[in-house]
Amino acid sequence: MSLLQVRSVTKRFGGLTAVDDVSFDVFEGAIKAVIGPNGAGKTTLFNILTAFDRPDEGSVMFDAADIVGWPPQRIVRAGIARTFQNTQLFEEMSALENVMTGAHAVTRAGFLSAALRLPWTVREERDVAEEAGRLLRLVGLGQWADAYAADLPHGLRRLLEIARALATKPRLLLLDEPAAGLNTAETAALADALYRIRDRGVTILIVEHDMGLVMEVSDEIVVLDRGAKIAEGPPRLIQKDPAVIAAYLGEEDADEL
Template sequence: MSLLQVRDVTRRFGGLVAVDDVSFDVHEGQIKAIIGPNGAGKTTLFNVVTAFDRPDGGTVTFDGVDLTGSRPHRIVSSGIARTFQNTQLFDEMTARENVMAGAHAVTKAGFLATALRLPWTVREEREVAKEAGRLIRLVGLDEWEDVPAADMPHGLRRLLEIARALASRPRMLLLDEPAAGLNTAETTALGEALYRIRDEGATIVIVEHDMGLVMEVSDEIVVLDQGRKIAEGPPRLIQKDPSVIAAYLGEEDVDEL
């Protein structure tokens, strides 16, 4: 059975159909990419899957449970984590503290009890710090653990966001344009981090414009255009699909596809 089932999802904004009757599955352990031109509906679809937005129709089922219209915290406790198209870190906190803040969404103590340093939280806190260090190394940020997020280059901040999302121990991780603004070396590091995360057992759904990265890491690709799913399949078939090529005509990155 697939881990995530998206069925007939539609989201309208006034007269605009941002996501139009989209269905697809994500299997456990897969890296699945969602691609499409600007405005195709990728982020809107992410928002519906992670309950930041409600669909006008259709269902989202995760591990056999209908999560349509759940609240975001319920999504996190079900084992889904995400990053955003725009970086959302605590600038004044170090890399490790940012990841620890991500863990507090799911630890027993929570943020307030930890801040008050209640005795029973101290041991848990030590565990959280240790796990945060491990996740920072998993995404390749070994050198940056004690550096404030504000002092990190943009590309490394994106990797840090992924480590923070992993702190909630998700079974499925959704990444919205993680390679945006990354240089070649950082994009390579990102690809390697995605493999390591997948090898630890997480399922990954990635929205991405960097076609080199998408073609390299994805097991399967869903292509959206003007809200509709126009293709789905492995990279080698998507690259040759005439409807996909047509959708990207006029887009700058058509050469890369």
């Protein structure tokens, strides 16, 4: 079943067409990758899917609802979560609190009930903290719960952002270059985490430059070049696709394909 349908999405910034008439589907339970040379429009596409940006044309259907024009918080509630290319953690909060904040959309305590410390809000807090602890362990950060986000090493920060995104209880998880800056061991740990997340029933759409990771984990790949989709298919076919190879020629990633 198609969980996400992107149809003819176009986004222009002045004279530049950052995303040019892009259409593709993400099927439930899949890990799908979006790749392409720098400036291909991958992050802009992510921003459109999460309402950080609005498309000029086209539609985005998530679970049969057109989500274009929804505010970000509604999209999160609908079940789309994301991470950022430049991690957007809450530096002065602990890892556990970062993940607990991710549960904002799926919890209820308001200003008044929290100020009065009503019993149900105390229970909700405890449940949120327990779930946040579970998610930290899922991404391998169990022993870092009390550390400030600012004190975490780079590789762990990306995992923390994934745990925070999972706390929103997403059906679709968008990961923007999760392996950037990770060493080989950390990338392998990330791949394991992605499988565990997928096995929990979360569909994953990933933007990534690390071709080894992309080829290993993804079921399907969409290739963008200068905003337009130039190929789509399973990793083996993408690796041999002449248009893809041409797009990457002269790019340092070309030999990695």
